[in-house]
Amino acid sequence: MSATAEARNETHxxxxxxxxxxxRRTFAVISHPDAGKSTLTEALALHASAISSAGAVHGKGGRSGVTSDWMDMERSRGISITSAALRVDYDGCVLNLLDTPGHADFSEDTYRxxxxxxxxxxLLDSAKGLESQTxxxxxxCRSRGVPVITFVNKWDRPGREPLELMDxxxxxxxxxxxxxxxxxxxxxxxxxxxxxESGNYTRMQRSSGGAERAVExxxxxxxxxxxxxxxxxxxxxxMELLxxxxxxxxxxxxxxxxxSPVLFGAALPNxxxxxxxxxxxxxxxAPRGHRDTTGTERPVSAPFSGQVFKMQANMDRAHRDRTAFLRISSGRFERGMVLTHATTGRPFATKYTQAVFGNERNTIETAYPGDVITLVNAQALSVGDTLYEGPKVEFPPIPSFAPEHFAVVRAVDSSRYKQFQRGIAQLDSEGxxxxxxxxxxxxxxxxLAAVGPLQFDVVKHRMENEFRATVELSHLDYTLARRTDETWAPTLHALxxxxxxxxxxDSELLMLVHNKWRLRVxxxxxxxxxxxxxxxxxxxASEG
Known part of the structure; x- marks a missing residue:
């Protein structure tokens, strides 16, 4: 261990x-599809002076410039499929904004x-209020103890009464x-x-197409x-009623x-x-201490530790890389540190570490608790893995969602079987x-087991475009999964x-069942x- 590392570990x-x-303020934006989440993300980046003009424009198909939507499918369909990280400076603070997929089919990525x-x-639509995905x-958020700030969006369009929404x-x-x-x-x-709080009034004027900050x-x-x-x-x-x-x-x-603090506004015109x-x-x-697998809270000032919450391959098309998104839980990160992979006990070098802004990446030298860093060429890492410096620490794994859609996947061209195997393994490790x-x-x-059928579309698209292995899917009539063990597996499999x-x-055994009634039998x-x-x-998922 280097003298610098020893010095860091002498104090907790x-x-x-x-x-x-x-x-640091590390936060996510959550909403039902079409509530304006990607537009709000763009507006926040604009107001924090991270971008010069907002890429969101009227019409789903034309939203090609949205900073946080970088995958081809996202740009063509106008929906967020994968989560993205945006880091901006604002009013003396570092804001780590984690954009999330809005569609229910990708809710497992949002959970991570x-x-x-x-x-x-x-984020709420002023006309629709609370919707199912919200x-x-x-x-x-409630189960994880994440506090929530509410933003009522689209107030520039016809909608419901504000008191009705509060109720x-x-x-x-x-x-x-x-x-x-x-x-x-x-x-x-x-x-x-x-x-x-102040009783003052902020009057707003619409900017040109919503591309620039509204005049206030x-x-x-x-x-x-x-x-x-x-x-x-x-x-x-x-206000008197309130x-x-x-x-x-x-x-x-x-x-x-x-x-929940509640604010009103309109993201599209800013x-x-x-x-x-x-x-x-x-x-x-601000970031607080996280509990490890023993239940001990690790303070932010302890030696470095962090957890991988997302894997993403091929963000850089030129290099076909594999990137791990890691949230720092404690300590100071310095590029070049040699960390320990808690799962294997092996060293992990951090020579190639970057901060992400949509699809743009820049080398980062130092980062702190609450920051999200990306580790390039992270073939050894998976979602939920812990990296640390000094005495061992490991954080609880991130649970998987209960899948409800199942399909057999096969390679169309048998000569591309190696590419098929590599692609399926990659998509599995990314979640x-x-x-x-x-x-x-x-x-x-x-x-393939998925929360929603759109995940299968992503698989087909990425297998063909990234791994050059066209696949065909045959859907199965299962709708539920339950965890079992080796003792019961033979009996249940024969039913x-x-x-x-x-x-x-993770080598866990899952029993797939046609429906909740068969499960009850x-x-x-x-x-x-x-x-x-x-x-x-x-x-x-709550049925049965």
């Missing part, structure tokens, strides 16, 4: 690291991202809303925002009343996940984005799908409407059988 509390960690953040922005992702948040989520600002003008006639003018209440008249009066009356409902911000209840950033910097928690194998089906026809397969990534006939549910991820 580095005040410089703690101070740098205190400047939520394991790497300290806060989440829950509810599921909020449940994940829905309270009733459906059990989350007490505490508005930090309030819209002046009904949805569709957005005039500006009333700051609840701040004024006192008297001037606002003269300009906005009835709209201002209505906003003031609604005061009577105990809707003032409380830090303790926010961090405990009991309440209204209310700077207010959201200010609240994020002021209220979102694009879960790959299941059995002696009965053989290695030439593995079964009608069921099949036992081994998950390639099996459970009645074999009450002692090991049939453990996996982490709920899809619409029917």
């Amino acid at each position: 509390h580095d005040p410089d690291v703690a101070a740098e960690a205190g400047r 991202v939520l394991s790497a953040v300290d806060c989440a922005i829950m 509810l599921k992702l909020f449940d994940v 829905e948040i309270e009733q459906r989520l059990g989350l007490h809303p505490t508005p930090m600002n309030w819209p002046v003008g009904i949805a569709g006639d957005f005039r500006g925002l009333l700051n609840r 003018e701040t004024m006192d209440a008297q001037r606002a009343a003269e300009l906005e008249q009835e709209a201002w009066t209505q906003a003031q009356e609604e 005061s009577g409902l105990d809707a003032d911000f409380d830090e303790e209840s926010f961090l405990a996940g009991v309440s 209204f209310g984005i700077s207010q959201l950033l200010d609240v994020l910097v002021r209220l979102a928690p 694009v799908v879960q790959v299941l194998t059995s002696d009965v089906r053989g290695s030439q026809a593995p079964v 009608s409407g069921a099949e036992v397969m081994q998950r390639r990534s 099996i459970e009645r006939e074999y009450p002692d059988a090991v049939l453990e549910p996996l982490l709920a991820g899809g619409a029917d």
Whole structure:
């Protein structure tokens, strides 16, 4: 071990690291599809001066410039398929924004991202309010203890009453809303925002196509009343109602996940984005200590440790690389450090380490708790792996979701079988799908298990374009999976409407079942059988 490394390990509390960690805000944006998540991500980067103009434009098909959407399928379909990391500086803080797939079929990738953040922005469509995917992702935030800031988007379009939306948040989520600002003008006639704390009014003007920051003018209440008249009066009356409902911000209840600060705005024309950033910097928690597999909390000032939450191959088409996204949990990272891989005990060199901004990557020399770094050529790493310096530490694995869609995959061209094998192994290690194998089906026809069918489209696209191995899929009539063991596997595999397969990534045995009714019959006939549910991820995961 080098003298520098020894010096770092002599102390478990580095005040410089703690101070740098205190400047970090690591957060994700979660929402239902079409709520404007990628547009909000773009607007946040624009207002933090990380980009000169927003790439989001009207129309899904034309959103080719969105910074966080870099895969070909994302650009052509206008949806976010893979998570992305954006790092920007704002008001003395370092913001690590982890964009996530909005579509429900990719919710497992979103779950992995939520394991790497300290806060989440829950994005709501002003017309639709809480939708199914938002509810599921909020449940994940609650289960992981991630506090939530709510942003009501699209206030420049016709929508619902703000008080009605506040009531829905309270009733459906059990989350007490505490508005930090309030819209002046009904949805569709957005005039500006009333700051609840200062009482001032920020009037907004639309920028050209929403490509630049909206022009904002701040004024006192008297001037606002003269300009906005009835709209201002209505906003003031609604503010009085809020005061009577105990809707003032409380830090303790926010961090405990009991309440949520609420802000209004419109991401496409860049209204209310700077207010959201200010609240994020002021209220979102800085990185805190993480508990390891023994239940011991490792403080941010301890020697270096971090966990891989995402794998991605071929971000750099020229080099066909394999990249690991790692969230730093403790200590100072310095490029060139030799870390230890907790799973294997082997050394891992960090010569090629980068910070990511969408599809752009730059070499990074130093990073701190809360930062996300990418480790290039990380063939030895997988999702959930821990890297550390000094005394051993290992963080709990990131659970897999319960798959609900299954398909046998085969290579169309047998001469491309090696490419087929390499591609399937790669996609399995990235978590694009879960790959299941059995002696009965053989290695030439593995079964792909997915939360949603769009994951199969990603597999076909990437196999053809990245590995030059065209594949065909044959869908299976299974809808549920349960974890079992070697003792019960032969008995369960012999049953009608069921099949036992081994998950390639961790060698766990899964029993696939046609439907929840067949599962209930099996459970009645074999009450002692090991049939453990996996982490709920899809619409029917809670059934049975």
